[in-house]
Amino acid sequence: MRIALLGGTGDIGRGLALRWGRDTDHELLVGSRDPEKARDRAEAYAAELDERGIEADYKGFENAMAADRADVAVLAVPAYHLVDTVEAVAGRLDPGTVLVTPAVGMRRDEDGFHYNRPGAGSVAALAASAKPDDVPLVGAFHNLPAGGLADLDNDFEWDTLVFGEDDDATATVSDLAAEIEGLRPLDAGGIANAPEIEALTPLLINVAMQNEGLQDLGVQFR
Amino acid sequence: MRIALLGGTGDIGRGLALRWGRDTDHELLVGSRDPEKARDRAEAYAAELDERGIEADYKGFENAMAADRADVAVLAVPAYHLVDTVEAVAGRLDPGTVLVTPAVGMRRDEDGFHYNRPGAGSVAALAASAKPDDVPLVGAFHNLPAGGLADLDNDFEWDTLVFGEDDDATATVSDLAAEIEGLRPLDAGGIANAPEIEALTPLLINVAMQNEGLQDLGVQFR
Numbered sequence: 351m352r353i354a355l356l357g358g359t360g361d362i363g364r365g366l367a368l369r370w371g372r373d374t375d376h377e378l379l380v381g382s383r384d385p386e387k388a389r390d391r392a393e394a395y396a397a398e399l400d401e402r403g404i405e406a407d408y409k410g411f412e413n414a415m416a417a418d419r420a421d422v423a424v425l426a427v428p429a430y431h432l433v434d435t436v437e438a439v440a441g442r443l444d445p446g447t448v449l450v451t452p453a454v455g456m457r458r459d460e461d462g463f464h465y466n467r468p469g470a471g472s473v474a475a476l477a478a479s480a481k482p483d484d485v486p487l488v489g490a491f492h493n494l495p496a497g498g499l500a501d502l503d504n505d506f507e508w509d510t511l512v513f514g515e516d517d518d519a520t521a522t523v524s525d526l527a528a529e530i531e532g533l534r535p536l537d538a539g540g541i542a543n544a545p546e547i548e549a550l551t552p553l554l555i556n557v558a559m560q561n562e563g564l565q566d567l568g569v570q571f572r
Numbered sequence: 573m574r575i576a577l578l579g580g581t582g583d584i585g586r587g588l589a590l591r592w593g594r595d596t597d598h599e600l601l602v603g604s605r606d607p608e609k610a611r612d613r614a615e616a617y618a619a620e621l622d623e624r625g626i627e628a629d630y631k632g633f634e635n636a637m638a639a640d641r642a643d644v645a646v647l648a649v650p651a652y653h654l655v656d657t658v659e660a661v662a663g664r665l666d667p668g669t670v671l672v673t674p675a676v677g678m679r680r681d682e683d684g685f686h687y688n689r690p691g692a693g694s695v696a697a698l699a700a701s702a703k704p705d706d707v708p709l710v711g712a713f714h715n716l717p718a719g720g721l722a723d724l725d726n727d728f729e730w731d732t733l734v735f736g737e738d739d740d741a742t743a744t745v746s747d748l749a750a751e752i753e754g755l756r757p758l759d760a761g762g763i764a765n766a767p768e769i770e771a772l773t774p775l776l777i778n779v780a781m782q783n784e785g786l787q788d789l790g791v792q793f794r
Binding site for chain 1 (some may be wrong): 687793
């Protein structure tokens with residue numbers, strides 16, 4: 351499968367790229383607004399896995415070019431770039447390309463991080479309103495700490511909540527999640543359930559900040 | 573320590589009553605608007621533990637009477653009764669009695685359960701605005717499934733997030749949480765962090781409903 355990581359040079363993009371590179375044989379397209387940066391990162395990810403004796407298939411492209419070739423395109427961009435990014439790649443998405451949002455809007459005050467719920471109801475709903483009609487949107491990978499994900503020496507047992515309106519698309523993304531060692535996809539229903547899932551991310555950061563010895567926190571439902 | 577469970581005849585109240593009854597020597601005051609019901613439940617909890625060979629100290633009272641005698645008073649009532657309950661017991665709370673809110677406002681639609689955020693910002697903020705100034709408020713026990721908590725045959729490893737503005741009060745509640753076998757209290761900061769914690773409860777219910785084999789879900793941060 352061809353997976354485009356749009357904004358794949360950022361922290362959550364890096365984590366997903368390295369994990370899929372290590373744990374699967376998927377073709378990984380690292381996207382960025384800057385194609386040169388994308389190519390540099392693709393080389394860096396390949397080099398990082400090569401040091402571990404793993405040959406992984408990364409290619410770097412400008413975001414729209416990466417999306418053009420993908421079966422699944424992950425919007426690994428900050429929430430405030432989400433709609434821009436969807437609009438920038440929309441013309442290149444084949445019908446049925448699965449668009450994935452892990453994005454969370456947050457604001458910080460003196461007490462910690464808080465969910466910054468968009469007027470659309472959720473960041474996922476914002477993305478859904480910007481995407482082409484024939485492209486299904488799936489939410490996943492919201493509640494994974496980027497640092498702990500990207501550190502391949504870190505063995506985790508985390509859950510990720512997968513949601514969307516298209517059952518085939520959510521199944522595709524759940525399968526991709528399950529291929530990452532230690533990651534368990536759980537079905538979280540439809541896009542209307544997105545706000546509570548997106549709000550879990552600032553909570554994880556707050557708990558990590560407040561409790562010594564806990565950092566890079568994920569979550570397990572049990 | 574004397575712990576009042578206001579609304580202690582309800583499902584989360586029952587769970588906390590049985591766990592503290594089994595795992596600690598605290599004096600447990602079961603509160604209800606109906607004192608007769610409170611006494612009946614107190615007897616029932618004692619009988620349930622007696623069957624397991626455990627002698628536990630339960631007494632039933634009308635809510636205000638239970639609060640009158642308590643070091644810690646848990647508002648184990650639905651969110652829509654929270655302010656009423658605080659106002660009903662306020663005159664009986666000694667200065668320094670720790671008031672605990674596990675309450676979450678939820679609404680349900682066809683997709684699942686959703687956090688019903690009050691205009692005050694959170695259910696905890698609502699409770700804080702209704703309580704006497706000299707009574708500290710602590711949030712805890714939001715994300716525990718009532719059924720799995722009350723089933724003493726169910727061994728769990730769950731986290732509970734404890735938050736508030738008074739460090740001594742949050743420490744007291746964290747200690748009470750840690751005394752329940754399998755429960756780990758985590759510091760979640762101040763009351764401004766309450767919305768994300770309260771919002772986790774409908775998410776747990778949604779995930780339990782969507783995934784076969786998962787029910788009575790709690791959460792572990794890891």
